[in-house]
Amino acid sequence: MLYLLAAIGAITIAVLxxxxxxxxxxxxxxxxxxxxxxxxxxxxxxxxxxxxRPEDDEKG
Structure with missing residues (x-):
């Protein structure tokens, strides 16, 4: 049981x-x-x- 809690804690710390x-x-x-x-x-x-603009100026 202690190993399971240690594994869960280690996984939690790793994810964080x-x-x-x-x-x-x-x-x-x-x-x-x-x-x-x-x-x-x-x-x-x-x-x-x-x-x-230059084209318009030349035409008009």
Missing amino acids: LWRVFGAERVGVPSRQSAVAPDDDPEFLRSIGEQSK
Whole structure:
């Protein structure tokens, strides 16, 4: 009986240590990844507007 309690205690401590110091949780990002300029919709929109402006100025 004593060995069973010791095994349960050891497993409990191992699980607690794993959760504290172990691998990151699956599905929960630890930090937000940086958005590269070519992936940023706002940047792409501004580039599109800048490329359209000179054409509009030449026509009108």
